[in-house]
Amino acid sequence: MRFGVVVFPGTWSDRDCGWVIDQVLGADLQYLWHKDADLKGCDCIILPGGFAYGDYLRTGAIARFAPVMEKIGEFADRGGLVWGICNGFQVLCEAGLLPGALIRNASLEYRCQWTNLVVERTDLPFTSQCATREVISIPIGHGEGSYFADPATLSRLEQRGQVVFRYCDAGGRVTSNANPNGSLHNIAGIVNARGNVLGMMPHPERCAEAELGGTDGLKLFRSVAENAMKVLAS
């Protein structure tokens, strides 16, 4: 099982994702340089957090034109696993691999804090280690993480069950108080219709070890790794 972690100029979660993959999970790690149009045989591509190209113009707006992105688009079309975290989610929206957009937090401020998420899909390769409607705790760190989509898109997402994570309170209730950024429908993460491209604002790579405050993030990495093993075995 090999994870590919994309590095744009301005990316900073690459090393944290790399740490979890390599040191905590013990899987294969391959960094993918934004200028390289080669995915080097990776089974899952992570677009990590950061400020790709400084997020100038608009978050993710320049990153989508990077040479590596064309290959990632083709990879996703073939059913390959693509996982956008934070800035990576923003890039996936800009690239059209996921619907909607991430806009400025309702508070107009950056927010770095723990959030509770209710997991609404556990049949995905990203979440298979989670229990149905499990509440997991994962930190956010963003200034522009408020999920937005037009009403038609939003209702399509809901009808097709493409909302994977929703901000909730500790008891799993989806309330406005539990919404840290003003996302529509408390959306924290969505998947494409085919179920192979996931975008999420919270940072699972920041909570894969108890000393960092929690290990729920590791469940997502483990899910991907185990599913890849199954695919390889079959």
Place this chain on the structure above:
Amino acid sequence: MSLNTQRRLREVALTSDEYRAIVEALKRAPNEVELGMLGVLWSEHCSYKSSKALLRRLPSTGAAVIQGPGENAGAVNIGEGWAAVFKIESHNHPSAIEPYQGAATGVGGIIRDIIAMGARPIALLDSLRFGPQPASSHHVEGVVAGIGGYGNCIGIPTVGGEVYFEECYTNNPLVNAMCVGLVRVDRLMRARAEGTGNSLMLVGADTGRDGIHGASFASLELDETSSERRPAVQVGNPFLEKCLLEACMDLAHTDAVVAIQDLGAAGLTSSVAECAGRVNGAGAHIDVGRVPRRERGMTPYHVMLSESQERMLVVVQRGREAEVEAIFQAWDLTSAVIGHVTDDGHLTVVDGAEKVARLPISLLTDGAPPRRLVGVAAEQPPGLDLDALPPLVDAGATLLRLLASPNLSSRRGIFRRYDHMVGDATVIPPGGDAAMLRVKGTRLGLAVTTDCNSRYCHLDPHVGAQLAVAEAARNLVATGAHPLAVTDCLNFANPDRPEVYWEMEETIAGLAHACRALDLPIVSGNVSLYNESFPARGEGGPPQSGRPDGAVSSAIYPTPVVGMIGLIDDYAKRLRAGLRAEGDFVLLIGSSHNDLGGSEYLKVEHGLVAGRPPALDLARERAVDRLVLAAADNGLLHSAHDCAEGGMLVALAECCLLGGIGVRCPAIRPEAPLRMEAAFFGESPSRFIVSVSSRAMPELQSLARRHHVEISLLGLAGGDSIEFEGQFRLPLAEIRQAWEGALT
């Protein structure tokens, strides 16, 4: 001296005496570029001409010290082959004028100092001082946004610092930024321009006209015309610096690099002169024509003095420039060979074929005549007659008012705007005593803090400085970390006033005394003077002093911010401030006295800044710290928290709020002469609140006896309120509301 020369001297902030010293040294008059170069390097900001003599009194050596003052940052050995590199620096003047960019570029500058040592930055801290809210909210908003804007974007966690509000900072907010980095000991770099003929490469941002005279501006008092100096404030580009950071880390793959030097205050002039000045007899030859520029029409003067951000000077072995260029190229960064190292001890500047300037390096870096200033003891601050104060009526009500006051309320509203988690190393997040970063690949934990109670320093600068050192150490000890070394940022008003210079003398003596007593070397630091302003008539805030022309000045309290790092050998043993388990014994370690002078209690409840600061006995401090460290090391403690501003009751409330557990205590009945209000809210130093399981009590008691430290039982952890039997009972929810409601 011609009128023209006088005008130019004013522009570069040199005195006529200094000009005469220049002419004498050169045996000729300097040209305009040379005068500009000398002006910035002889500014207080770069030359330390008013403070140098005093700074020599600070201890800077110790077994762990690898690099003391004089480099881009200090470095200490933390074991397992790692060095911790750290420094704190002020960006006060720019932040007063342009809060967002001032703070942002302060962060950017201190990060480059760490990079220049070859280290990867792992943490940022910010020590901030503002005037009272809401008048200061434009400063607070801009500075906090600027720190977040830079730190969040570059991906270095902002894990700590402090925020205080006090009238004296109304016109002169303080923004002190600290950065900590890690490097393998054998990879530590020094910014020494070794090797005649080696190339000088300028990398990173193109050079523009921004920030010219920034260092000189930082060496003046602010006045009604200061906002006209806004062009002297630079603009930050954290994305570019992120690329610069990664490219500099990639330089470790080649051995072609001799040295890296940050371009900060005084830009190219200072970085080249400092780099050459560290090597005996070395000089440099620079062609300004080769400096990549952002705009047309820039003169050599502009290029040499520009303070454009996100630039580094790299000394490269001759003939291997292409290797280094390729590394920067990969990150789409410009690099240009702009000159070379010489052995003539001079900085020679040319513009193509044209000679522009030629100055001895030693004149630039060490030539500023030290200023002989005189210190005269300031007037004694108002005394304090405790008997004249109305007695404490309701400790619970007072507690709520204290927790809701700006200096004691929760800082969560600020630190949640900073990314404090990136890096996967933050094992103690902000909000407690000190933050802690793990050193990945080892069990080592690095605790970091900044501290200074400037109200104490105002009341007695000598004792206040000692208290700042002691409290910083206590913050680290509360996490179980052994204090290791210090970086200091000394902020003062105008030293030309004898009472301010006296404050400097006393402060530095106090720092030296405390650091020696606690075995803490000061390995890096910064001095910021002239934090004093002459606002338009009628809006001056206290404290005030006259100027000959009758304008009213507001001067800051002496504010020696102590940045300190400490080490724990296994971060699994780290301690947090919050109570951990119901039924635990909650104890006060150390003894309480009538230390109400300079306290938050006096300020909040009685509107007074008066009396003597708390008495500090450094031997007691040491004993108490050792006891807590021994107990932590033996795994006896469930939590530990420093007792500081607001005294025992505020500290106890914080333990409860952070742990989400209440406490039940018998009534406090202090034995004379200890007063009730001092028992609750006095700020005696050398005290901790700890919690332990009942089983651990006997061992802790015998440990305390061995260390000759007093411990007393405050109460039992449990429930959802704080109760002192027969005195008051407050639900935690109500306390939390007061604590979290103030700063949002």
